[in-house]
Amino acid sequence: MSLALVFNATAQLKSPEAFLGYPIGTQFTRHADVVNYFKHVAVNSDMVTYQDYGKTYERRPLTFAVISTPQNLGNLENIRQDNLKNIGLEEGLATPETAIVWLSYNVHGNEASSTEAAMLTLYKLITEKQAWLENTVVIMDPCINPDGRDRYVNWYNQVKATPYNAAPNSTEHNEPWPGGRANHYLFDLNRDWAWASQIESQHRLKLYNKWMPHIHVDFHEQGYNEPYYFAPAAEPYHEIISDWQRDFQVEIGKNHAKYFDANGWLFFTRERFDLLYPSYGDTYPTFMGAIGMTYEQAGHSRAGLGVNTDEGFELTLVDRVMHHTTTGLSTVEIAAANAAKLNTEFKEFFDTSNLKYKSYVLNGNADNVQRLASLLDKHQIKYGYTDANSVSGYVYSKDENGSFDSKGALVVSTNQPKGKMVKALFEPDAFLSEPLTYDITAWNLVHGYGLDGVASTSLISGDASAPNGFTNNMVAQNAAGYLVKWNSLDDAEFLAELLKADIRVRFSEKSLMFSGQSFDPGTLIVTNSDNKNNTNWATQLVDIANKHERSLQASNTSFADSITDFGSPDVKLINKQRVAMLQGEGTSSLSYGALWHFFEQQLKYPITSINTDNFSASALTNFDVLIMPQGWYGRQLNGDTMDDLKQWVRSGGKVIAVGRAVQSFADKDGFDLKENNSEDSEDEDKGNLVAYKDRQRSNLKNFITGAIYKVKMDASHPMAFGFGDSYFSLKLGSNSYKFLENGYNVGYIEGEPTSVAGFSGEEAKKSLANSLVFGEARMGRGSVVYMVDDVMFRSFWERGKLLLVNSIFFVNSNAFTL
Secondary structure (H helix, E strand, O other): OOHHHHHHHOOOOOOHHHHHOOOOOOOOOOHHHHHHHHHHHHHHOOOEEEEEEEEOOOOOEEEEEEEOOHHHHHOHHHHHHHHHHHOOOOOOOOOOOOEEEEEEOOOOOOOOHHHHHHHHHHHHHHHOOHHHHHOEEEEEEOOOOHHHHHHHHHHHHHHOOOOOOOOOOOHHHOOOOOOOOOOOOOOOHHHOOOOOOOHHHHHHHHHHHHHOOOEEEEEEEEOOOOOEEOOOOEEEEOOOOOHHHHHHHHHHHHHHHHHHHHHOOOEEOOOOOEEOOOOOOOHHHHHOOOEEEEEEEEOOOOOOOEEEOOOOOEEEHHHHHHHHHHHHHHHHHHHHHOHHHHHHHHHHHOOOOOOOOOEEEEEOOHHHHHHHHHHHHHOOOOOEEOOOOEEEEEEOOOOEEEEEEOOOOEEEEOOOOOHHHHHHHHOOOOOOOOOOOOOOOOOOHHHHOOOEEEEEOOOOOOEEOOOOOOOOOOOOOOOOEEEEOOOOHHHHHHHHHHHHOOOOOEEEOOOEEEOOEEEOOOOEEEEOOOOOOOOOHHHHHHHHHHHHOOOOEEEOOOOOOOOOOOOOOOEEEOOOOOEEEEEOOOEOHHHHHHHHHHHHHHHOOOOEEEEHHHOOHHHHOOOOEEEEOOEOOOOOOOHHHHHHHHHHHHOOOEEEEEHHHHHHHOOOOOOOOOEOOOOOOOOHHHOOOOOHHHHHHHHHHHOEOOEEEEEEEOOOOHHHOOOOOEEEEEEOOOOOEOOOOOOEEEEEEOOOOOEEEOOEOHHHHHHOOOEEEEEEEEEOOEEEEEEOOOOOHHHOOHHHHHHHHHHHHOOOHHHOOO
C-alpha cells in the first residue's frame, strides 16, 4: 500500500488519546466509549470492519472487529470459507495461505487493562504494522465481558482518589463483593467456553465456529506482584494437543521475549497455566486446532491506575497496557511470518484417524439425551442415532469393558473434523501427565448428564432415525386427574410453571399403577379435587404440558390398580415454596451466581436474595426454604443467630447447605453432622521433613482436583426421586462427613471410594471412605439438607440439578404451609 493511500484512508482517523481525550492507561474507559472508538476507526479506516455479535444480560453490545488490508476485507467471505474447506467443515477443496488470528480481551471484567490495550493495538496495526496484514486477518473482541468490566470500571471511577493513590490498602485497590471479574450472573466466562451456559458464551461460539482461527489469545491479569506470563504453557497438556501446537507456542514465546528483553520487562513461561481443562479461552481453541494461549499481565483489580508492589516499584496502568499491546502485536507478527505453515498444520490437526475410541454411544432419559444434543449443537459437533441392539466397549456405569443395550442411542463419533473435541468431552478419563493443575481434572459429560453408554473402538453407524417426537396432549373428559413421570430437569421446569400458575400439584412417595401403567416414586399428580375452584385448570395444565412437551396420563378414577390411590397419605401436596438465598460477604460469588442463574434462566421460579449483612432469622419469616451457597458463614451464624435459625427450622423451615456451607453445621450443637476425621498418621510427631522444593508436590496426597466418584443413593428418599441406586458426583475437594446417625443418608460413599475419573490424592481419597455426600436431617417440623458436593458448580453437571429441585419441593413435604 502506498503512503498516499494510507494517508487518504486514515486522514480522519484519531488515535485513542485524541478520541477519548486522555492518554491510554491514564483512565479506565467505559465500555460504551470503547465501542464508540471502534466504531470511529471502522468508519475512518478501510482496513477495519466492526459489528455486533450479540448482547449481554444487561443489554450491552458484544462486538468484534475484523482487521486486514482492503483487498483482504473485500475477499473476506472467500477467506473464511476457504479456511473451513481446508479442515473439512465446508464442502470443497482449498489451499489457503492467509493466517487468521483472534485476540480476545477482558473476559474477566476487573482485569481491565486488556480492553485499553485492544484500542491501542487496533490503532497500531492499521497505522504502523500494515505489512503484517497482507497475509493475515485479525479478529478482535475488545471486551468479552462488558457487564463485569463496567461493574469494575464504574466502581473504580467512583472511589479512586485524584490523583490516584498507589498504596495497596487504599479503597481504590480493594474491590467490594462480588467484584467485577464475572458476568451479570457472576459466572466466570473463562470457564464457560465448553459448557456455554451463559449468553455471552453462546453468542461467541456461533461467531468462533464460523471462523475457526489458527491462533487465539486470551488476555488476562494476575496478582500485581507477578511478572508477565506468556506461552509456552505448563504441563499438563491434554494428549490431543499436537507437537506443532506445542512447538509453535515456543516460537511465539521467543518472539515476545525479544521485545520484553529489549525493554527490560520480566516475564515467565511454562509455569502455572496448563492446557488440560477444555473450557478455557486457551484450551477450547486449542482443542479446536488453534494455537490457544493465555497472556497474564500483573495487575488485576487491586492495581487500579497505579499500585506500589512488594518489590518497591509502582506498577501503572500505562505499563500494563503497553505489555499487552506488545504481546498482541508480536502475535500478529509471527502469524504473518508463518501464515502458510499455520494453514498446513491447522489442516493436519483435524485428522482424527489415530484416536482410540471411534464412537461414543449414549443412552438414558430422553430429556437428558436431548439436553446433551443441544450442547453439541452449540459447538456444531455432529451426532446421530443407532439402531444396533448392542454395542461393546468401555461401559461408563461399570467402569470396565462390556456390552451395552444401544437401540435408539445417541452416537457421537470422532470421524468428523471436531473429533478431537469429542474425545476431550467424552473420553472416560483424561490422561494426566502432571497432577499439579490449575483446574479440575474430570468433566466427562456422560456422567454429567446422567447417561450411560459405551466408548467403542469401532465406528458405530449413526444413520438411524431420531427418536419419535412429542405428541400434544388433549383435555380428557371426566378425568379425575393426570399423572406425569418425574425424571429430569425438564419435568422440574414443568412443575415450576404449574406452581406459578397456581395449579395444585401432588407427588407420590410410593410406586403407582393406573390403567395398567406403572409410575415410579416422584410422579406428579394433578387432580380435579385439588383444583375444583379453578374451572379452567385442565386446559391450563394441558397448555403448560404441551409447552414443555410433557406427556400426561389421564385417569378417570382416583382408585389405583394397586394400593396407592390419589388420596393416599403417601401422595403429598407440593407447597408453592417461598425460597430465599444468601448473598454478599462470606458467600462465594460464583456459587451464588450459579444458583441465581439456575432459578432465573432455567427453573424460572422466583427466588429472593438476602444480603448477609442484613441476615437474621427474622428475615426468614415469610420464607419456607433458605439456600446457603458455598461460603464461609462464621460471622453470620454466631451464637444468637444460629439459635434463631434452629428455631426457624424447628417451626417448619428448610435449610439447604451447598458445598463449603455444610461446614457451618458440622459438630455444632443440635445438628446431626460430624466431620469424618482421618486417623492420625504414625509419623505426625516427627514433624514435616519434606524438602522445601517438594512441599507443594507432597501436599498433592491431600487434594482432590475435580474428580468423579460413584455415590450410592437411597432411591426411596424424596431427594433421590428420578435417580436410581447410584449417581456419579463431581467432587471438588476432600471434605468428609460421617454418616448421619438420626437423619437420612441419601447419597453416600460406603467402604472404599470408587473414583472413575480425575485426580485424587491418596490420603484425600482414603478420607472419603464411609462418608456422607447428600443427606437430610430433621429438626422439629423442619429439615437441614446437606449437599457436600456442589451440584450447581459452573452449571454444567446437569444431572445433579434435579437433586436441588427435589430438596426444595419434595423433601419433608409435611412441613408445607398454604
